[in-house]
Amino acid sequence: MRRTKIVATIGPATSEMEPLRQLLEAGVDVVRLNAAHADMETHSANVRRVRELSQVLGRSIGTLVDLPGPKIRSGIIVNGEVELANGQEFILSGSDDGRGDERHVATTLSDLAHWVLPNDDVYLADGAIVLRVIESLGNDVRTEVVRGGTLRSRKGMHLPRAEAHVEPFTERDALALEMAIAAKVDFIGLSFVRRAEDVERVRAMLPKRGVRPALVPKIETAAAIDNLDGIVRAADAVMVARGDLGIQMPARSVPLLQKEIIRHCNLAGKPVITATQMLESMTRSPLPTRAEVNDVANAVLDGTDALMLSEETAVGLYPSQTVRMMSEVAESAEGWPRQRVAPAATGADGDRVAWAVAHAAVQAAEELGVAAILCPTRSGQTAHRVAAFRPKVPIAGISTSSQVLGDLSLVWGVRPLVVPANSDPGEQLRLAVVAARSAGLVREGDLLAFVFGSAGPRAGSTDSVRIVRV
Template sequence: MTRRTKIVATVGPASESPDALEALIRTGVDVFRLNLSHGPLEEHLERVIEIRAAADRVGRVVGVLADLPGPKVRCAPFPDGGVMLETLAVVELAAGSASSDQRRIEIEYPSLPSDVRVDDYVILGDGAITLRVLQVVPVVRAVVESGGRVQGRPGAHLHSKRLRLETPTEEDLVLARAMAAADVDFLAVSFVRAAADLRRVREVVGDWRGGIVAKIETAHAVEALNELVEEADAIMVARGDLGIECPMEDVPHLQKQIVRRCVESGVPVITATQMLESMITAPAPTRAEVSDVANAVFDGTDAVMLSGETAIGADPVRVVRTMARITERA
């Protein structure tokens, strides 16, 4: 049985060695994703060379997708070891970059006080910690609706429609030029809102022959889906941030809507995020994950993407082998 759905695998500490790259190619990886949010540019450029060399040794053509970071709002650093934000605790939110603790969280976004509204949600990190704004004057206060331990400088997700950040950022454009010069096959643009965002990337890469991928991960992008499908060379259903931006119960419907629109237009579409998440530590996926992957294939997705599963997982080769079996059977 021939597998038609492509597998995109994120490179990270668990999969960056030459031997690991070669094993993943032999197992079925079609495209490697470089997450430019982590690590210096020089390391990513070296990985492009290592991926090409591994593909040559195996005798297969493998693509490289460079994922641009996009704008990122972060909290000021929490104390070493982190702090516990207790559910129902009330915290102050302030614009700043000095420090954060369990009573006052500084967010590196100068217009925070004027851009949040009562009942807005502020999501910290990967979505596990949720704050709801109670008041905005004279200071912004929020209640912790779902608590947990927070440490380092976690991301802070604010309401995207009022967020005064542009994409692509200047850093994105610098990275895009460098990765295009390294002849990667795809550039993924994060937090796109309109087709003009993609055109800005096209302008800086000149006559580069690769494809630009629009990541659909905000309400703005969903609303602009038609123009993004027209402008992009491929679309990614980035369910992680999309699931923070929109109610989680809406994500399956949005995924189907996006995939259907791409299939109708003949534009390749990648379905991403938490597809085999449990296999970061477990030797086998959950039955729900197997169904999730298979249903994405049934809907017409052209590729499925692995993130932490291959970047930091215990056994990236087993993950790819499992993904290949599911997509081939579907």
């Protein structure tokens, strides 16, 4: 059974019901909706489809809305894409005519010409294309193509010194956040976070009661690397966004930064997603490159909780095959011996007792050879803590709350299972066993480890372990 989770972006290739069903059946754990593309009504409809299929398939599938952030983008290209050749001139326009072609394209920056200087490098298509500035002409910028490639509509741009000129949370982010809250999604991806305060600012905008989605800042700027400790503490989970990070930092540094970010998250007991170009060639090819297979396997060995697919499943020709390939590679890598990185004694929340109990439960479960660790939970925190120690036995996060189960869909090794509400502690444990048996995790005569918090008004504590035989 694969323990690493898979996040897949849905788009034109997978937004209809049948392709989406095939994608989920292939093994997707969390569906990502990129608010930088399509409108909010489309994303809301996609969330509803995911929920419908989740019921049909009998699985808890999480939903993540990725806020667009202040990312600078090129504009619309006629017919969707154009090829830029080395040495040609190309105009970046401050005004949008909606008709980009091989000679020019608009950008989201009306004052672009004031931000760049001659000989500055400008990166298009998320870094794949490099332009060199020749001069500014009014609101336009005249450039030479240094490294050509395929430019598609609304792709990311990077400009020198741009970060200091933009706010991390935009009006479009506010609209996307409102939609995400109304749709009761499980996770919110925060783009171009620079410091912990950027995370807390968005958290203050969440409802005080009811559904509060988990916040997932994306580490994709040099400033975020400088402030990594604070961002990880402020986050509910973290995404290693290697595309934009690879533009702002030397390419040779990105593999090492990936390992460092994952290690920080492992030590804090926070879930971490590794993203960008993991199986990109499968956007057009039924098979990945060997380098991509190595990339996926190494992210698993680094300790990532989840792997993410972007264009591969949003616009690719082989979305479900890509998910199955990623699943096979991840499961194979999980079988390779690796040194587990145990979280700090107090975790990120400072609850020494809860983390000590979770650690002791994992040690006991492995020494006794239990079939599974069952975590009845009201908040999801017990399952989070147990999973942080990367036990060799399956983990079931068991709850009556769809929000809690959605949150657990991202956590390494945790199988989210729903049970009916019951106030009797003994009956709660019995229902947990029934759910685990139905899921195929346990059989008659198996030993089980229960890890849970004592009954009381405060959800989130972990203070009890019980070993039982089915």
